[in-house]
Each structure stands twice: as C-alpha cells, then as structure tokens.
Amino acid sequence: MASPAIQRLSTFKPPTHPTTPSTTPPPPSSASSSSSITVSSPTPSPLDTFSSDPIFSLFLSPDFDSTRFSSSALSSGSAASTAEKLQHGVRLLEHQLRSEVLSRHPLLLSQLSSLQHAELALSTVRSAVSSLQSSLRRVRSEIADPHRQIKIKTVQLSNLHHTTELLQHTIRALRLSKKLRDLMAIFDAEPDKLDLAKAAQLHCEILSLCNENELAGIDVISEELVWVSETGNRLRTEAMKVLERGLEGFNQAEVGTGLQVFYNLGELRTTVDGLISKYKSQGVKSVSVALDMKAISASSGGGFGPGGIRGSGTPQIGGGQKAKQALWQRIGNCMDQLHSIVVAVWHLQRVLSKKRDPFTHVLLLDEVLQEGDPILTDRVWEALVKSFASQMKSAFTASSFVKEIFTVGYPKLYSMIENLLERISHDTDVKGVLPAISSEGKDQMVATIEIFQTAFLALCLSRLSDLVNSVFQMSARGSVPSKEHISRIILRIQEEIEAVQLDGRLTLLVLREIGKVLLLLAERAEYQISAGPEARQIAGPATPVQLKNFTLCQHLQEIHTRISSMINGLPTIASDVLSPSLGVIYGVACDSVTSLFQAMLDRLESCILQIHEQNFGALGMDAAMDNNASPYMEELQKSILLFRSEFLSRLLPSSTNAIPTGTETICTRLARSMASRVLVFFIRHASLVRPLSESGKLRMARDMAELELAVGQNLFPVEQLGAPYRALRAFRPVIFLETSQLGASPLLQDLPPSVILHHLYSRGPDELQSPLQRNKLTPLQYSLWLDSQGEDQIWRGIKATLDDYAAKVRARGDKEFSPVYPLMLRLGSSLTENAPVSRKP
Structure with missing residues (x-):
C-alpha cells in the first residue's frame, strides 16, 4: 500500500496561473535524475535496471530506431508480452519522476519567490530610465540655439579668413607682376641686360600662385594674367634663341641659361623632348635629301630632259658623271649635318648633366630623364641609324645607279662613314663625360652599308x-x-x-x-x-x-x-x-717540279750506290797513282751536268730576272736540298765501304773532290750547304787518320756518329761484322733503314754487332780485342750522348 505522501504527490496539480519562462526552473537532466534516484532510494536506479535488460537497453543506444524495434517485436511472436513490459517500464519511470518532484518541492517554491523580487526591480528601472530621457530632452532644447549661433559665426570666420588669404595672394601676385613688368621694361630698353632666368622664375611663381589659390576669377588678376601669358611667350622665344645659339656655337653658358629659363618655367622636359624631336627630324630629312635622285639630277643641271633621271633612278645618257659627283657631294653634306646634329645633342646632354638649379640644387638631367630612359644621344643616334639604314636599303633596291656608285665606290662610302664617326668621337672626347656614340653605336652605323659591302666584295671577287x-x-x-x-x-x-x-x-x-x-x-x-x-x-x-x-x-x-x-x-x-x-x-708550284727533282735525286743516289761495286781494297802503286775518277763518279758527274744544262738552267732565276736578296725560290730550295742530300748520301755509303786500303783511301778522296766540284758548280754552292759540306770536308782527312788518332780528333764534331762508327768497321777484323753484313741487307735496304732511324737506334744496331764480336772472341778464349772495338764502344757511347736523339740524313 502506498504511503499518504505518495498519494498526495499523485493528486498534485500544477497551478493554473501563467509563469514566465525566465522564472521556471530547468528540468533536471536524465543524469541528475538518475543520481537523485540513486541517492534518495536504496532501490536500484531504473536506468541501471534498463541497461541490463535486453529490451530496455535498446532504448539507451544512441542509434535507436523505433521502426526497427517495432518490426523486431512483431516478428518475434511475443508482441503482447513486450508491450506489457514496456507499460511496466513507463509506470516505473513515472513513479521515479514523482519521487524527484516531491523531494525537491522546497527548492521549487524558493525559485518562485525569486521571480517575484525580479519583477519589482525591473519596474523600478523602468521608472529611472523614463526620468533620464526627460532630462535629456530638456538639455537638448537648452543647447540647440547656442550651437546654431556658433555654426553661423564659424562660417563667417572661415569666409573672412579665405577672403583675407585671397587678398594676400592677390597682392603678392600683383607685386610679382610689378617686378616682372620692371624686368621686361629693362628688356624693352636694353635687350642684352634682361635676366631671362629671373623673369622666368617670376612668371612661373605668378602662374603657380594664381593656379594654386584660384585667383583667375578676380578681375584685376584676370587682366594681369593676359599680360603675363604674353610675357611668357616672349620669354620662351628669347630663351629658345639663346639655347639654339648656344648649341650651334657650343657655348655652355648660353645653353645653361636657356635650360635654366625653361626649368624655371616648368617646361624643361617638354622643351628638351621638342629639341630632340627637331634634331631627329633634321637628321632624317638630311639623309632623305642626300639620296633624292631627282634633286641630285636637278642640282647637277640635268633636269628631266637629256641627262636627267629616268624612272628607274638611272641618269639619262650624258648625265651620269654629274649625277655621280652630285651624289657624293650630297652624301658629304649629309655627313656634315649628321655630325653637327649629334655633337649639338651631345653638348645639350653634357650641359644637362652638369647644370644644377641654384636654389633646389636639382640636376637638370634628372628632370629630363626618368629611370630606364635612354640618354639623349642614344635616342637621336638610333633614329639617324634607322633612317640611314632604310634609305641605303631603298637605294640599293630601287636605284641601279646609286647601287653601282656605292658598290664600286664602297671604300669611299665607308671612309666617309668612318670619318663621320672619328669626327664625332674626337669632338665629344671630354674627360668625365660620356662620348656621343658608343662602340655599339658605331657598329650599327657601319652595319647600315653592309649591303653595299657585300656587293663590293662580290664585285672584287668577280673581277679577279x-x-x-x-x-x-x-x-x-x-x-x-x-x-x-x-x-x-x-x-x-x-x-x-x-x-x-x-x-x-x-x-x-x-x-x-x-x-x-x-x-x-x-x-x-x-x-x-x-x-x-x-x-x-x-x-x-x-x-x-x-x-x-x-x-x-x-x-x-x-x-x-x-x-x-x-x-x-x-x-x-x-x-x-x-x-x-x-x-x-x-x-x-712545288708539285710542278718536285717529281723532276726527286727523279734526279733517285738517279744520283743510284749512282752513289755503285760505290759498293768498286774495289777500294786493292793494293799497289797503280791504284794509288790513278788520277781518274771512279766510274760511278763519272756517271754521277754526267748526270749532274745534264740536269744543270737541261733543267736547272731553265728553272733557276737568271741575272736579268733576279730574285730579291734574302728570298729563296722553289727551285733554289729544291737544288739546295738535293745537293745536301747527295753529300750526305755519299758520306754515308763511303763510310760503309769495306775493305778500304790506303790506295782506296786516295781514290775515295779524289771522288770526294770530284763530287764537291760537280755539286758546287752545277747544283748549289757547297760553301752555303752548312753541315753536309762540313761533314764532307771532315770525312776526307778522317779516313787517313790512324785509328789511335781518331778518338781525339776535332774532325769528329762535324760528322754524324753513325758515319764514324760505320767507317771504323773498315779498320776492324772480318769477324767484326757491320749491321749491313750481320742482317744480310743490300746497301739500298740498309740505307733506307738508316733514313728512318735516329742516331740512338743506329747505335743499338752497331752495339749488337760489337756484342757478337766480343762473344766470338771470348768463345775462342782470346783475351785481346781489335783496337777498333774499345774505340767504337767509347766513341759510340760518348758521341750518341752528345748527338741529337734523331739526326736523319
């Protein structure tokens, strides 16, 4: 049975009078309710019971879906029992809620009391706000009239102040105008004494003062501005005269004065731009006039009749020479005008780069050029080069007469361009100042006539x-x-x-x-x-x-x-x-005769090779007393004589057609080379002769003399051959020296080491074989090998034969060697150390 308190709670009805939302206490959350139930009742919390129940736990899930729950309950076949269980749960929750309300009944009553006190305080605030608004309306009505009076007085004061300023500026403008009138009066009386810069400064100040302060509407100022404007025009005219006179005469003072006037007028940049445009136009016009063939014909007296210009730009018959002279004269005048223009612009630029305003110290060039702008001379020069290039190209394609004149006379045209560039460089070469034209600018002007340069070079090539x-x-x-x-x-x-x-x-x-x-x-x-x-x-x-x-x-x-x-x-x-x-x-030229000289040299070498067929080892007085040359030498002499008479006499320069001193002809060089080769080849093979008796030495000496005579008289002066001749002269006495004397003879210095060593084989025993014998080579084969080897390689071949000889001697048990063996070892080692590594005949 329920207690009386629970019965009263179940019959409790909420009051019917309305309550404000602000005074209604918020309902307790589920968490707080759960907590309250747990604390006030020893029984378990319904939420705890629900969480462990398989059915009610589904309702606590955040993703609970009522449709899915109903469908599941209906399909399970126990829908009635589930509904009854849910009704029981609802009753349990209602019972719990009643318990919560009953336990918090005093707190709810206190909240209702606080709402009544808040309503009383709010009514007091409304009364105070209404009183404050009433006070503000009374204050506003009291201060509105003084504010309106102050505003009117302020406007009056501002107007008075503005009027005073206008009067002050007007008076100042009239005073400045009075000063300007005084200066202009001096100019009218004595024009040379006018201070143009000061007058321009006054003019600029007057206009600036009137424009900045809007004085143009004042009658006296408007009348004065008319005169000031006229005066400004006069100042510009006079300043331009001074500026142009200074540029023509390169007078820095006059140019500076003119620029200062325009700077004071505030028109420096526009004035300089106008001057640059004027100079550009003058230069372009001068180039155009210089190549105007109709004007050239008219100035040369040709007109359009006989001797005049045809439609193709070619003079009529009889007028070509005059038109040519007139063309060159006009080009010369054009160069003079371009020179004057460029130098004048450079002079203007030079003064701008030096002149500063005396009051602001501003460099005038900075007022004319902005950052990144090309300098004045570059502007003008670029225009002149462009115009000149265009006119030259047009003349080349449109006028066959001008094309021919400038092609044939390109050196003169180029000289005129070079002269122009040199004159400009010379006249603008001032320390600390940029020249008028850079090297790139000069190249650009030269490039304008490249079309005629190409034609001139082609014509030159064609003529030749x-x-x-x-x-x-x-x-x-x-x-x-x-x-x-x-x-x-x-x-x-x-x-x-x-x-x-x-x-x-x-x-x-x-x-x-x-x-x-x-x-x-x-x-x-x-x-x-x-x-x-x-x-x-x-x-x-x-x-x-x-x-x-x-x-x-x-x-x-x-x-x-x-x-x-x-x-x-x-x-x-x-x-x-x-x-x-x-x-x-x-x-x-060498190819035309080299084969002939080579054939002759081969013939002479074949003659010399016959030395190995001669018997130089014969003994007896008959061989010693024979004064005749060897057969091979006679054949060599005949060949040289024939070559001289039939060939060299036609090739070498005659006395009437002498070659300048110090100059060697091709044939002279070939003859000298042949003579040197003959001497060297003879010495080589003479050193290979073996055996060589005393009578053989005499015969060989006679052959050397005959060879020297034949070569010197018919091929080339032997005294001028140098080393080959010295070797021939040294070899002759060397063959007569005793073996013991050879090592210390100064004659060895003029002989190749291989020649000395080869000659020593003729003084040694038969078992000391030469490389020629050891390798079973013919004299020609061995000679070809010698031509391809240096002295060091030749010594290696000789050293191998010496080693073979020493081995043979030791094999016999002998202890003595031929006297030439140690001499060859010593001479070979010492001479090859001092000789060049590769000395070829």
Missing part, C-alpha cells in the same frame, strides 16, 4: 675570278699563260689592295676575297700541270711537258713572291689571312 678564268682557261689545258697575263693578275690584286689599304678592317675583307681567288688560281694551275712519266724523265733534253711545268712553276713563284712582298708592310693579321692561300700556291 674573271681575270683568272680568262688566263687559265679550262678548255685549253695545253696552253700556258704568258708572263704578261701573270703580271696583269698581280697588278689587279695590287690595285684591289691599294684601294682599301687605308682601312684595316676593309683590307682584311678584301684579302679574304683575294685568298679565294688565289685558291682558284692554284686550282686552275694545278689542272694545267702534267704529272706523267714524261714530266719526270731526266735522260734527255727537257720535253715540252716539262717546259710547261717549268713555266707554271715560275709563274706561281712570281705570284707568291710578289703578293708576299705586298703584304709585308701590312699588319701581321693580314699575312695570317693570306698565308693559307699563298701556301697552296707555293705547294702547287
């Missing part, structure tokens, strides 16, 4: 190539150019060089074209040269083929010598340009 083609015709291979033809080619080349030699750059360009022509000439000459067996025969008189080769060699030699002498006075770089082409010319 046509001349070479006419002299060396491909269709007439058998014909040989005459000396006059060669002289014409050389003269034409000399004229081309002399036409441009005053300018180094142009000279190099022309030399490159000449180099191409020389290569063409070498190619044509090489085509004319014969290289068959007939060109190499030396058994009989010179054949027509050989005579043709001789003539071509002499012609090419003449071209090489003359052109080399032309460029001797030029800078080294000029020689470097032509050296490859001249080298080709020289090579072709």
Whole structure:
C-alpha cells in the first residue's frame, strides 16, 4: 500500500496561473535524475535496471530506431508480452519522476519567490530610465540655439579668413607682376641686360600662385594674367634663341641659361623632348635629301630632259658623271649635318648633366630623364641609324645607279662613314663625360652599308675570278699563260689592295676575297700541270711537258713572291689571312717540279750506290797513282751536268730576272736540298765501304773532290750547304787518320756518329761484322733503314754487332780485342750522348 505522501504527490496539480519562462526552473537532466534516484532510494536506479535488460537497453543506444524495434517485436511472436513490459517500464519511470518532484518541492517554491523580487526591480528601472530621457530632452532644447549661433559665426570666420588669404595672394601676385613688368621694361630698353632666368622664375611663381589659390576669377588678376601669358611667350622665344645659339656655337653658358629659363618655367622636359624631336627630324630629312635622285639630277643641271633621271633612278645618257659627283657631294653634306646634329645633342646632354638649379640644387638631367630612359644621344643616334639604314636599303633596291656608285665606290662610302664617326668621337672626347656614340653605336652605323659591302666584295671577287678564268682557261689545258697575263693578275690584286689599304678592317675583307681567288688560281694551275712519266724523265733534253711545268712553276713563284712582298708592310693579321692561300700556291708550284727533282735525286743516289761495286781494297802503286775518277763518279758527274744544262738552267732565276736578296725560290730550295742530300748520301755509303786500303783511301778522296766540284758548280754552292759540306770536308782527312788518332780528333764534331762508327768497321777484323753484313741487307735496304732511324737506334744496331764480336772472341778464349772495338764502344757511347736523339740524313 502506498504511503499518504505518495498519494498526495499523485493528486498534485500544477497551478493554473501563467509563469514566465525566465522564472521556471530547468528540468533536471536524465543524469541528475538518475543520481537523485540513486541517492534518495536504496532501490536500484531504473536506468541501471534498463541497461541490463535486453529490451530496455535498446532504448539507451544512441542509434535507436523505433521502426526497427517495432518490426523486431512483431516478428518475434511475443508482441503482447513486450508491450506489457514496456507499460511496466513507463509506470516505473513515472513513479521515479514523482519521487524527484516531491523531494525537491522546497527548492521549487524558493525559485518562485525569486521571480517575484525580479519583477519589482525591473519596474523600478523602468521608472529611472523614463526620468533620464526627460532630462535629456530638456538639455537638448537648452543647447540647440547656442550651437546654431556658433555654426553661423564659424562660417563667417572661415569666409573672412579665405577672403583675407585671397587678398594676400592677390597682392603678392600683383607685386610679382610689378617686378616682372620692371624686368621686361629693362628688356624693352636694353635687350642684352634682361635676366631671362629671373623673369622666368617670376612668371612661373605668378602662374603657380594664381593656379594654386584660384585667383583667375578676380578681375584685376584676370587682366594681369593676359599680360603675363604674353610675357611668357616672349620669354620662351628669347630663351629658345639663346639655347639654339648656344648649341650651334657650343657655348655652355648660353645653353645653361636657356635650360635654366625653361626649368624655371616648368617646361624643361617638354622643351628638351621638342629639341630632340627637331634634331631627329633634321637628321632624317638630311639623309632623305642626300639620296633624292631627282634633286641630285636637278642640282647637277640635268633636269628631266637629256641627262636627267629616268624612272628607274638611272641618269639619262650624258648625265651620269654629274649625277655621280652630285651624289657624293650630297652624301658629304649629309655627313656634315649628321655630325653637327649629334655633337649639338651631345653638348645639350653634357650641359644637362652638369647644370644644377641654384636654389633646389636639382640636376637638370634628372628632370629630363626618368629611370630606364635612354640618354639623349642614344635616342637621336638610333633614329639617324634607322633612317640611314632604310634609305641605303631603298637605294640599293630601287636605284641601279646609286647601287653601282656605292658598290664600286664602297671604300669611299665607308671612309666617309668612318670619318663621320672619328669626327664625332674626337669632338665629344671630354674627360668625365660620356662620348656621343658608343662602340655599339658605331657598329650599327657601319652595319647600315653592309649591303653595299657585300656587293663590293662580290664585285672584287668577280673581277679577279674573271681575270683568272680568262688566263687559265679550262678548255685549253695545253696552253700556258704568258708572263704578261701573270703580271696583269698581280697588278689587279695590287690595285684591289691599294684601294682599301687605308682601312684595316676593309683590307682584311678584301684579302679574304683575294685568298679565294688565289685558291682558284692554284686550282686552275694545278689542272694545267702534267704529272706523267714524261714530266719526270731526266735522260734527255727537257720535253715540252716539262717546259710547261717549268713555266707554271715560275709563274706561281712570281705570284707568291710578289703578293708576299705586298703584304709585308701590312699588319701581321693580314699575312695570317693570306698565308693559307699563298701556301697552296707555293705547294702547287712545288708539285710542278718536285717529281723532276726527286727523279734526279733517285738517279744520283743510284749512282752513289755503285760505290759498293768498286774495289777500294786493292793494293799497289797503280791504284794509288790513278788520277781518274771512279766510274760511278763519272756517271754521277754526267748526270749532274745534264740536269744543270737541261733543267736547272731553265728553272733557276737568271741575272736579268733576279730574285730579291734574302728570298729563296722553289727551285733554289729544291737544288739546295738535293745537293745536301747527295753529300750526305755519299758520306754515308763511303763510310760503309769495306775493305778500304790506303790506295782506296786516295781514290775515295779524289771522288770526294770530284763530287764537291760537280755539286758546287752545277747544283748549289757547297760553301752555303752548312753541315753536309762540313761533314764532307771532315770525312776526307778522317779516313787517313790512324785509328789511335781518331778518338781525339776535332774532325769528329762535324760528322754524324753513325758515319764514324760505320767507317771504323773498315779498320776492324772480318769477324767484326757491320749491321749491313750481320742482317744480310743490300746497301739500298740498309740505307733506307738508316733514313728512318735516329742516331740512338743506329747505335743499338752497331752495339749488337760489337756484342757478337766480343762473344766470338771470348768463345775462342782470346783475351785481346781489335783496337777498333774499345774505340767504337767509347766513341759510340760518348758521341750518341752528345748527338741529337734523331739526326736523319
């Protein structure tokens, strides 16, 4: 049975009078209710019971779905029992809620009492706010009228202040105008005494004062501004006259005065821009006028009648020379005008870069140029170069007459451009000041006439190539150019060089074209040269083929010598340009006769090789008293004499056609080389002769004398051969020295080590074999091997034979060696140490 308190709680009804939301206590949360139930009742909390119940625990899940729960309950077949259990749970919760309300009944009553007190306080605040608003309305009505009076007085004071300022500015403007009038009165009386800068400063101050303070509406100021404006125009006119006069006469003081006037007027930048535009226009116009063919014809008296200009820009018959002179004269005048313009702009720029305003100390150039702007001279020069390039290109394509004049006369045109650039550089070369034109600017102007440079070089190449083609015709291979033809080619080349030699750059360009022509000439000459067996025969008189080769060699030699002498006075770089082409010319000239000289040298060497067929080991007085030369030497003499009479006499320069002193011809060089080779080859094989008796030595000495005489008289002066001649002169006495004297003889210094060592084999025993014998080689084979080896390799071969000899002696049990053995060891070691590593004959 329930207690009476629970029964009263169940019959408790909430009061019917409304309550404000602010005074209603918030309902306890489920957590607090659970806590209250747990504390006030010893029985377990319904929530704890629900959490352990399989059905009620589902309701505590945050993702509880009533539809899914109902569907599950219905499908389980026990829907009635589940509904009854849920009703029991609801009753349990209601019972718990009643317990909570009953336990907190005093607290709820106290909350109701607090709401009543708050309502009383709020009514008091409403009364105070209403009283405050009433006071504010009374204060507003009391201060509104004084505020309105203050505002009116403030406006009146502001107007008075503004009026006072206008009066002050007006009076100041009138005073400044009075000063300006006084200055202009002085100018009217004595124009030279006018201070333009001061007048401009006053003019600028008046206008600035009127504009800044809006004085233009005042009658007296408006009337004064009319006169001030007229005065400003007069000041600009006078200042421009001074400025232009200063620029024309390069007077820095006058230019500075004019610039200062325009700076004071506030028009410096626009004035300078106007001057630059004017100079640009003048330069462009001067270039255009210089290449106006109609004007050129009119000025030369041609008009449009006979001698005038045709539609294609070509003068009529009879007027070409006058038009040409007029064209060059106009170009000269154009160069003078461009010089004056550039120097004037540079002078303007120079003064701007030095002049500062005396009051603000501002550099005038900073007022004219902004950061990143090109300097004045660059602006003008760029316009001039662009105009000049355009006019030159137009003249090249539109006027065949101008194209021809400037192509043929390109050196003169280039010289005028160079002269212009040099004059500008000279006149603007001032320490501490930028020049008027940079090196890049000069290159730009030179590039404007490159189209004529290309045509000029092509014309130069064409002229020379046509001349070479006419002299060396491909269709007439058998014909040989005459000396006059060669002289014409050389003269034409000399004229081309002399036409441009005053300018180094142009000279190099022309030399490159000449180099191409020389290569063409070498190619044509090489085509004319014969290289068959007939060109190499030396058994009989010179054949027509050989005579043709001789003539071509002499012609090419003449071209090489003359052109080399032309460029001797030029800078080294000029020689470097032509050296490859001249080298080709020289090579072709050598090829025309080298095979002949080589054939002759082979013939002479074959004669010398016959020395090994002679018996130099014979004993007896008959051999010693025989004064005749050896058969091989007689054959060699005959061959040399025939070569001299039939070939060298035609190749070497005659007294009437002497080569300049210090210059060696191709044939002279080949003859000298042949003579040296003959002497060296003879000494080599003479040293290989074995055995060599005393009578054989006499015979060999006679052969040496005959050889020296034949070579000196018919090939080349032996005294001028140097080392080969000294070796020949040394070898003759060496063969007569005793073996014991050889080691200390000074003659050994003039002989190659291999020659001495080979000669010593002739003094040794037979079992001391030479490399020739040891390797079973022919004299020719061994000689070819010697040509390909240096002295150190030759010594190794000789040393091997010495080692073989020593082994044989030791094998016999002998203790003594031939006297030449230790001498050869000592001489070989010492001489090869002091001799060059690779000395070839």
